[in-house]
Amino acid sequence: MFGLSFDQLLDIAxxxxxxxxxxxxxxxxxxxxxxxxxxxxxVWQDRYGPNRVGPFGILQVAADMIKIFFxxxxxxxxxxxxxxxxxxxIIMFTTLMAFAVVPFTETIGVVDLxxxxxxxxxxxSLGVYSVILAGWSSDNKYALLGGxxxxxxxxxxxxxxxxxxxxxxxxxxxxxxxVIVESQAGMWNIIxxxxxxxxxxxxxxxxxHRAPFDLPEAEQELTAGYHTEYSGMKFGMFFVGxxxxxxxxSCLITVLFFGGWLGPILPGFVWFALKxxxxxxxxxLLRAATVRPRYDQLMSFxxxxxxxxxLVNVAIxxxxxxxxx
Amino acid sequence: MLNAAQTxxxxxxxxxxxIGMTFMHTFRKRDTILYPEEQPYxxxxxxxxxxxxxxxxxxxxxxxxxxxxxxxxxxxxxxxxTEDETGRWYPETFRINFSRCIYCGYCEEACPTYAIQLTPDxxxxxxxxxxxxYEKSDLLISxxxxxxxxxxYRVAGMAVGGKDKxxxxxxxxxxxxxxxxx
Numbered sequence: 001m002f003g004l005s006f007d008q009l010l011d012i013a014x015x016x017x018x019x020x021x022x023x024x025x026x027x028x029x030x031x032x033x034x035x036x037x038x039x040x041x042x043v044w045q046d047r048y049g050p051n052r053v054g055p056f057g058i059l060q061v062a063a064d065m066i067k068i069f070f071x072x073x074x075x076x077x078x079x080x081x082x083x084x085x086x087x088x089x090i091i092m093f094t095t096l097m098a099f100a101v102v103p104f105t106e107t108i109g110v111v112d113l114x115x116x117x118x119x120x121x122x123x124x125s126l127g128v129y130s131v132i133l134a135g136w137s138s139d140n141k142y143a144l145l146g147g148x149x150x151x152x153x154x155x156x157x158x159x160x161x162x163x164x165x166x167x168x169x170x171x172x173x174x175x176x177x178x179v180i181v182e183s184q185a186g187m188w189n190i191i192x193x194x195x196x197x198x199x200x201x202x203x204x205x206x207x208x209h210r211a212p213f214d215l216p217e218a219e220q221e222l223t224a225g226y227h228t229e230y231s232g233m234k235f236g237m238f239f240v241g242x243x244x245x246x247x248x249x250s251c252l253i254t255v256l257f258f259g260g261w262l263g264p265i266l267p268g269f270v271w272f273a274l275k276x277x278x279x280x281x282x283x284x285l286l287r288a289a290t291v292r293p294r295y296d297q298l299m300s301f302x303x304x305x306x307x308x309x310x311l312v313n314v315a316i317x318x319x320x321x322x323x324x325x
Numbered sequence: 326m327l328n329a330a331q332t333x334x335x336x337x338x339x340x341x342x343x344i345g346m347t348f349m350h351t352f353r354k355r356d357t358i359l360y361p362e363e364q365p366y367x368x369x370x371x372x373x374x375x376x377x378x379x380x381x382x383x384x385x386x387x388x389x390x391x392x393x394x395x396x397x398x399x400x401x402x403x404x405x406x407t408e409d410e411t412g413r414w415y416p417e418t419f420r421i422n423f424s425r426c427i428y429c430g431y432c433e434e435a436c437p438t439y440a441i442q443l444t445p446d447x448x449x450x451x452x453x454x455x456x457x458x459y460e461k462s463d464l465l466i467s468x469x470x471x472x473x474x475x476x477x478y479r480v481a482g483m484a485v486g487g488k489d490k491x492x493x494x495x496x497x498x499x500x501x502x503x504x505x506x507x
Contacts, residue, residue, distance in 0.1 A: 043350070043351055044347050044348070044350045044351065045350070046350055046353050046354070046355055046356045046357075047355055047356055047357040048355055048357050048359070285344060285347060285348060286344065288347050289343045289344040289346075289347035289348075290340060290343060290344070305333075
């Protein structure tokens, strides 16, 4: 077939199977996160959270999905219809694409790009389009304000996100995620790159506009921000997209700073899941504990504090790497 | 410079402390009561389902004076009066529309005979709104409710059911207004 040998066909089939499996696993994990977040928020607010549907309430996700599918999928008559429909698909697309270069274990992982980290940064940049197009096409002042805020916030925090990762790249000598993980066999990057880790945690939180950096959807002043006009499954896609973002940032922190699948005794995948799961829970804890900054505070914090720290970190790391070489 | 460092330290430690304190809530007791399995405590004066009580002799306390109906801010009580052969008043019908009732307890305050009382019970859900209208037979209970031993006609200075004026508990003999003797 197409002049391919049996081995090549088998290889293609296996890759396709792996891709679909990772895709499903990631989307299911993101959907389950809806339940995990509600339960954890309950724990930290001295209540239980959803615990009725199925064991420990885990089927709450299924119930929510059924509900959201049967909801009216309404497009406002004043909206720009094409863009309105495309916008929620973009955030799902870019976030899921970013998972392509994440190495889950020594063997699992869709593709090993030698510019893997750049690819992820590019994909998260493209994610801005989803939010700003959603805000624009809704033709609603709240949605537009939310979209504008998102554009400013995401573009600003991408700078520090990229700069904080440069230290990791300098240490590993490669943009390839798999090489970065393997370079941490002796010592996890969290120790030599602690400032970078803190900046990446904050910038990642802002990048997926999670609380405390959820200014684009600040309920108190913008109703629901950029997805004010969205309903039904289109809203569901923004919703799941946000949780996909949490999973992605948690996976990235694991890979870049906590040695990915590396760890004693337990198999690699378990280590990866444990580390990523810890950071997912940490993001929920951040939401439960912290307050949202004002817009100007967010901007000045980024440009006046995070940027200098990130630059100094890159300079020192570069000097050390040169001196050691 | 020192000031800025102090501010930065304060801000960072405050955020970290908040996160830590929130995390410690993991080990606190839950405030939620898992309702159907676990019943909440309702105090004895809880204002719930309305009942009509009886006096210690087992007769109805309600005298159909309509004060509850007048006091009701949402007009959900409807009473029709009747009399028995001794001249005692009774409610012929006593109807409460619980889909209107706001459980304010004004009817209980207005009642001169302690007949109408609110009880600690709120489980009155119905699928059909019409079933929320309670008739006298639904409201009447066989007990004395919150006022044991109280019988209105035993203390009231009214001639009814073979009891004449001056025969009530703690009641003085009636004064003959037509005589000048002390």
